[in-house]
Amino acid sequence: MPLHPDRLFPIEADARSIARRLFCEVERLPIISPHGHTDPLWYAHDEAFPDPASLFVKPDHYIFRMLYSQGVKLEDLGVPRHDGGPVETDGRTIWRLFAKHWYLFRGTPSRLWFEHAMETVFGITERLNESNADEIYDRIAGKLDEPAMRPRALYKQFGIEVISTTDAATDDLAAHDIIRKSGWDGRVIPAYRPDAVIDASRADFRANVERLIALAGTSLNYKGYLEAHRNRRAYFKARGATSSDHGHPSARTANLSVTDAAALFERVLRPDVSYADADLFRAQMLTEMARMSIDDGLVMQLHPGSFRNHNATVFAGFGPDKGADIPRSTGYVEELKPLLDAFGNNPHLTLILFTLDETSYSRELAPLAGHYPALRLGPAWWFHDSPEGMRRFRELTTETAGFYNTVGFNDDTRAYLSIPARHDMARRVDCAYLARLVADHRLDEDEAHTIAHDLSYRLAKQAYRL
Amino acid sequence: MPLHPDRLFPIEADARSIARRLFCEVERLPIISPHGHTDPLWYAHDEAFPDPASLFVKPDHYIFRMLYSQGVKLEDLGVPRHDGGPVETDGRTIWRLFAKHWYLFRGTPSRLWFEHAMETVFGITERLNESNADEIYDRIAGKLDEPAMRPRALYKQFGIEVISTTDAATDDLAAHDIIRKSGWDGRVIPAYRPDAVIDASRADFRANVERLIALAGTSLNYKGYLEAHRNRRAYFKARGATSSDHGHPSARTANLSVTDAAALFERVLRPDVSYADADLFRAQMLTEMARMSIDDGLVMQLHPGSFRNHNATVFAGFGPDKGADIPRSTGYVEELKPLLDAFGNNPHLTLILFTLDETSYSRELAPLAGHYPALRLGPAWWFHDSPEGMRRFRELTTETAGFYNTVGFNDDTRAYLSIPARHDMARRVDCAYLARLVADHRLDEDEAHTIAHDLSYRLAKQAYRL
Amino acid sequence: MPLHPDRLFPIEADARSIARRLFCEVERLPIISPHGHTDPLWYAHDEAFPDPASLFVKPDHYIFRMLYSQGVKLEDLGVPRHDGGPVETDGRTIWRLFAKHWYLFRGTPSRLWFEHAMETVFGITERLNESNADEIYDRIAGKLDEPAMRPRALYKQFGIEVISTTDAATDDLAAHDIIRKSGWDGRVIPAYRPDAVIDASRADFRANVERLIALAGTSLNYKGYLEAHRNRRAYFKARGATSSDHGHPSARTANLSVTDAAALFERVLRPDVSYADADLFRAQMLTEMARMSIDDGLVMQLHPGSFRNHNATVFAGFGPDKGADIPRSTGYVEELKPLLDAFGNNPHLTLILFTLDETSYSRELAPLAGHYPALRLGPAWWFHDSPEGMRRFRELTTETAGFYNTVGFNDDTRAYLSIPARHDMARRVDCAYLARLVADHRLDEDEAHTIAHDLSYRLAKQAYRL
Known part of the structure; x- marks a missing residue:
C-alpha cells in the first residue's frame, strides 16, 4: 500500500485539516540530526x-x-x-x-x-x-x-543539513578527517562519547584509560586523566563536534572534593574495583563533564537507564547491542542534584536529558527542565521513538515544561535509510499534537505554525549549537 | 438503556465504521478462557x-x-x-x-x-x-x-470452547473428574497453582507441604518436594491442564545451587522462617517451575505485585479475597534475570507475564517480551481489565512487542455471568484500537481483520497450547 | 483571540455537542474552593x-x-x-x-x-x-x-460560595477574625496546616513547637504537644475550619506506642535530630492527626511527594516556594498502612489523598480509595492541574474508584484571578471526559448531567463538610 499522505494525523476531519496545513510547511525542512550512530566511514568512502x-x-x-x-x-x-x-x-x-x-x-x-x-x-x-x-x-x-544510492547522494536526497556521529573518546576521527579533506560539502560531525573511559565496570576500562592518556600525552593520575578529557574534547571540537554524550546505567551524579575524586580514580583503576566505586566514579565524571562543557561549550547529553546486555546467552554469543538492552526505573531528582547544585543555574551549560522511563516525564523531567536554566529535554528515546511514544512525550511534558525546554528531534539511529522516515514521523506526530491543541482551542493556529517549525528544525539547531 | 451496538468503539465516524467491520467478524468467535476462577463444581453438578x-x-x-x-x-x-x-x-x-x-x-x-x-x-x-x-x-x-440457566447450558450459550479453572496443587481435582466422566462435551480444565505450597510466609505452609508430599508419596526433603511438584503437575496434566499459575508478591526469581536450595528448603519449613528466606524460596521456586515447564510443557503464568489483604480489619473479619488487595510497584528487569539467564532462550518454555503496575508495560515488559523467546505478555489484568486499561495496554506495548508477543484475552473471573461481557469488552476495545491504527494509516484494514481474529481467538489458544 | 466557547471540549462533533450540553448546566454553579492559598488579609482589608x-x-x-x-x-x-x-x-x-x-x-x-x-x-x-x-x-x-476590582467584589463576581485559606498551626487567624467581624457575607475559612510544628528537619522546628505550646498553654512534653494540637484545631474550627492539611515529603505513616512516641518527641526536639527520627515523627503525627480528625471532625488532607527547594542557589537567594519544588516517586501502599490499620475503616475519618506521582493513580490510589471507607482522592494536583493532567486523573482512577471516591476540584492557588479560570478548566475537562463516556455508550447522558454537577459542586461541599 502506498504511503498515505495523512498518516499519523488526527482522525477527526477538522483536526486532520489543521495537521495537514501545519505539516505541509515543515515537511521539506532540512534535517538536523544532532545525535545518531551512522558510520562516518560511509560518508568518507562513499561506497x-x-x-x-x-x-x-x-x-x-x-x-x-x-x-x-x-x-x-x-x-x-x-x-x-x-x-x-x-x-x-x-x-x-x-x-x-x-x-x-x-x-x-x-x-x-x-x-x-x-x-x-x-x-x-x-x-x-x-x-x-x-x-x-x-x-x-x-x-x-x-x-x-x-x-x-551512495551515502553522499542519499545525504543530499534526504535533505540533511548536518548529521552527528557518536565516537569513542579514543577515536582518532580519521573518517571525519577524510570527509573534511574530501571537499564534499556535507556536514558530518563527531560527538564525544567517553563511556568506555569512564565506566570502570568494563573489563577494558584500564586499557581504555591508558590509551586516552597516551593519546593526550598526559599522566596516569586524576589530574592527567581530566586533562586528557579536555584535550580529547578539544580534538573533537576542532573536527566539528558540538556535543558530548553519556550512556550511563543511572542518572546519578556526584561532586566530590578533588582529593576524594583523585583517590577514587586510583581505586577504579584496580582490577578489583567495587561496584560502588565504579558507580560513584561514573557519577563524579558526569559533573566533571558538565564543568568541561561550561568551559568548552560542548552541549552535554545524558542517556541513562538502560540495563545493557540483559540476555547473558546472547551477549556471550553475539556481543553488545543485540537487542537485549532493557530499560529500568530511572530517577532524576536526587540523582542529578549534585551536578545541578554545582552548575544547574549556569547559563553556559546545556544538559539534555533523555529517559527510557516514561514515568519521569511529568513527575521529574518536565518539572526539572521547567525550572533549571541548564536543563533541556531530549525527545522520546529508543523504545519510545514511535507515534504513541512521541505523543505521550508531548502530552506529559508540555504543560509543565512548555515547548521551548525541549530540543526538537533526534533520530539516534544507525539505520541510514530510516533517517528521513524518522524525521517524517516526528514531524507528523508533532503536527498532530499541535493540531489537537488548535482544534480544542488551547492554541491559535498561527502559533502552531511557528511551533511546528521550531520543533522540526530550529530548536535542534539552537540547542545543539549547530 | 439497551446495550448500544457501537459501545466502546471510536467516537469519530470513519474509525467507528472500521471498528464495526472488524468487530462483526470476531463478535461470535468461540470463547477461549485460559485463565479464570470459576468453580469446577458448577460444571460437575450443573445445579x-x-x-x-x-x-x-x-x-x-x-x-x-x-x-x-x-x-x-x-x-x-x-x-x-x-x-x-x-x-x-x-x-x-x-x-x-x-x-x-x-x-x-x-x-x-x-x-x-x-x-x-x-x-x-x-x-x-x-x-x-x-x-x-x-x-x-x-x-x-x-x-x-x-x-x-444451569452452568452447562450457559457454557454453551456463552460459546465457550474451553475454560480453565485455577486449582491448588493439593487439590484432588475430583470435580474435574466428575466433569470428564459425565460425558458432557464441555472442556473444563484445571491449572496448577502451587502458591500455598511455595509461600512459606503462610501460617499453613508446612501443613500444605506435608499434604503435597503425602499425596505424591515422596519424602519431606528438597528432592522429595520437587518430585512431588513433578508428580502433581503430571496429575493435573493428565486431567487436561496446560498451564501453571503463580501469584507472588513480586517477580523476583533466583537460581541457587541444589545444595543451597535444599538448605533453604529446610529453613523455610521451620515455624520461625524469616521474611528473607520465604522470599528467596518463592524466587527459587519460580525458576524450578520454569525448569519443570520445559520438561512437561505446562505453560507458566506469573501474576505478581499484589499486596494481599491490605486491610487488617477486613482480613480478620472476613478472610482473604475481600477486595483489600492493593497493587504495588513491581519490577521485572533485575527480578526475572536469574530465571531468564537459565531458561529465557529455551524454545520449550512459555512464561506469560502479568502486571498490576502499568508503568512496567513500556519500560520493562514490552522490551523483555519483545526480545526473549520464552516470554509473552498476558493481557491487562484485574484493576486494568477495563476499557481504558486495555487501551493503555495496547498503546504501551504494541510499538515495542507487537501483537504477537501477547496472548489474547483472559477473563480471570469467578463471576460466571460476566465472562461473555468481558470477552465482548476486550474484543471491542481491541477492534477500537485497531480501527484507530487503520484510520490514521498505520495499518491496512485487511491486516487489522487478521489481527482482530488473532487477539480474539487464535493467540490464546496457541499460547496456552490448547 | 477571544476565549472560544468550545475550548477543551472533545474535537469530534457529537461528543462536543454532549460536552456543551453538560457544561452549560454547570458553568455558572457557585465555586467551592476547599483548599487554596489566597491571603486572608485580602478579604479582611479589601484593598x-x-x-x-x-x-x-x-x-x-x-x-x-x-x-x-x-x-x-x-x-x-x-x-x-x-x-x-x-x-x-x-x-x-x-x-x-x-x-x-x-x-x-x-x-x-x-x-x-x-x-x-x-x-x-x-x-x-x-x-x-x-x-x-x-x-x-x-x-x-x-x-x-x-x-x-477589590477582593470582596471579585469574590462575588467569581461566584465563590466558600473559600479556604491555608494557615500555620500557630497563626492567630486575626485576618479571619476581621473578616468575620466585618459583617461581610463572604465565607472565608482557615485550614489547619501544622507542618512547621511537625517537621523536625526544619531549622525553626523547636521554636515553632514552643510557640504552639505557649499559645495552647500546655507543657513541653509529648502529652502537652498533642494537647496543644487539639487546642489549636479547636481554635481553627471555631473560626470555620473544616479541614487540616499536611505537606510531607512522603506518605509514610507510623503508629508507635505512646511511650515510644513520647521518647521520639524528646529526641526530635534536640538540635542534632537525625533524619530517621524526623521522618518517623512526621509519620507518627499523620496518624495522630487522623485520630484527632475522628474526634473533632476536621477533614484531613495529605499532599506528599514534593522535594522542596531543590535548587540550592535559588533557595539561598530567594527562599522557599520559588518554583524549585520537584515531585518524586511516591508510594502509598506500605506507607499508609499503619494509619489505615488504625483508622482506615472508621466512618468518622475522611482522609483526602493527593499525589504528584501519576503512576500511583491506577496502581495504588484508586485501589486504596476504592476500598477503604476513610479514603478519598483529591483532584489532579499542582503540575497535573492542567487539561491533560486532569484527563489522565479521570482515565486512571474512575474505572477502579468511580466518581464518588473523588472530591471535586481544588484550585489550590495563591493567584486570586486564576480561581474562576481554574474551576472553568476543571469543569470543562470533566464534561469532556463525561461526554466521551456518553459518546461511546459507557454512560447515559442523564447520568452524565448528574455527575457533572457532582464533580463541579456537590462532592467538594460534601467531602469537605462545608
Missing part, C-alpha cells in the same frame, strides 16, 4: 551499500530482536557471532526469513520506517511477504549499485 | 444458581469493595464472616442495598459487565435503581430456575 | 491590588519558574531576594520582560488561566506580546483602582 539483508536486517536491532523474540535464531539472520562461529551469509536467504516474519512488525514504528524507505528510496509500495520476498530483494539489490 | 444476590453481589469483590468504600458494611451485603458471626442472609434485602448504591459504578467496567449480563442473559434493559430493585430481583430469580 | 506585575508575575511560581528556566533572572522579575538584595521594582519593566517571554507558555495551563482572567476580568482579548505590553499594562493598571 555502495551491500545487499538488502546487510542494509535492513543484520545491523538493525529493532528488527532482529523482534524476530528473535518469536524464535528466529540470530545466526539465521546473519548476525555475526562473537566467537566467529558460522552464521547465514546468503543475503537472499536472510531476506526470505525476514519477509516471512514481516507481519510481526504490524503496529510498530519499524514497519512505518521500513515502508517509508521502501517507497521513497526504492519506489516499492507492495507490502513485504514470503511470496514477494525475492522480487523485492532483486529490486532493492538492483538499485543499490546506482550512484544515487 | 441452578441461587438467588440474584448470591450470584451478583456476595461473591464479586469488584462489587463489594466499591460499596464498602462508601460505607456499606460487608455484613449487610451478606459477605460471610470468618468467625461465623451474623450477616444478612435475605437475598432481596442485599439486592435492595446493592441497587441503592448502583450509581457508584458509573464509569466502571463492573457497570458494563453487569448490564451486559442483565440484557443478554435475563433480557433486562432497565438501569438498576432503588425503585426497580424488587422487580428486577424477581425477574432474575424467576429465570434462575430454568434449565437454560 | 486594591497593586500593579499588574505584582498581581500576575511576582507571586506566581508557575510564571517565574518557566521564565527562569529560559534564562530570565528572578531579580529582573521583581522576585524579592531573601537577603534583601536589589531586585527590579518597576512594574512596567517587569511586565515588558514577562510579555516578551509570554510565548514560552504556549501549551501550558498558565496560558489558559491568564487569558481567561484577561478577558473575563479586564476585557482584554489580545494575545500578549512585546509590542502590546505597555498598552495592556495600562489597561489592567487602569482597572485595578476600580471598586469592582
